[in-house]
Amino acid sequence: MMAVAPTPVTVIGGFLGAGKTTFLNRLLAAGTTRYAVLVNDFGEINVDATLIERHDGTTMSLTNGCVCCSIGSGFLETLGRLLDGDERFDRIVIEASGVGDPWRIAEIALIEPELRLDGVIVIADASRITRLVDDLRVGDTVRNQFARCNVVLLSKSDLVDETDLDAARRAVLSVRPDARIEILARETMPDLSLLGNRRVSAFRADGVEDDAPDHEENFRRWAYRRDGAFDRGRLAAAIKQFPPELLRLKGACRIADEAQPLVFQMVSSDWSLSPVDRDQEAGLGSIALVGVGTRDLPPDAELEAILDGALARPARA
């Protein structure tokens, strides 16, 4: 039997809302490479797999929380199915969850003979990373994500000026003085094989905590599902009531009097509603949002009451 060359694997990490899915979609749209994409969403509704735009390959979602904390189960099974299947891919790209440690996923590729770890890319939001690395509640997680990657891509450079971009660069270098940092510009798309590093040991830094905390314990996820629609004005008001412990909220929703479903995105207190791609529409229900917060996120009922207050009231007969 002819030996099959191992499939290169790229792991994409980065904190909640850094721009991993956006980067992945641009990557999938950019060229002719056949990708197998594995997305690990930190929520019971797998929003990310829905948000990955259709491409000439396959997308598999990894549920069950944070893959890097529960590497044994679903993740290995999914990988096994991929490797045993008839389809061949040029590259496997794995999107880690926003609170996960991408290196822990990369380690699987190091030990699996059919895979070759080619790169661990961490995306850092240029408009937030300076604050995040020093944040008392999430700083550890953020810094740990940089600890063993071979390249850092600074996203959202369109939101910052040169001074802030420089500060973002310095924030990354404060954690990883040897980091290779690239700016992720809207006009150009980096080539993954050029971002890769086959000499993996070169970015396998020493002195990093191996028994990093279980992310399931440090973060709490939350899901909100409703039939019906939000009222746009009430939604804007409701978002202002969210506690700062709610770090991320995303998913699909409907707005009263608007025919199309919309994608809702909230990173910290910044939020947006955007049209859903026609290809994505089938997977999106009326309101299905997933949230992630710190461990001290208020109880579900409290958060639900805030969003319930944003629902459009049915007209009385």
Ligand SMILES: Nc1nc2c(ncn2[C@@H]2O[C@H](COP(=O)(O)OP(=O)(O)OP(=O)(O)O)[C@@H](O)[C@H]2O)c(=O)[nH]1
């Ligand atoms: N202005 C601007 N916004 C961006 C850019 N990249 C991503 N975003 C926005 O940032 C928000 C989060 O982006 P995602 O790509 O979903 O982030 P993510 O890292 O996949 O998020 P999680 O998987 O939930 O951790 C979305 O509203 C994006 O539209 C960018 O380069 N510039």
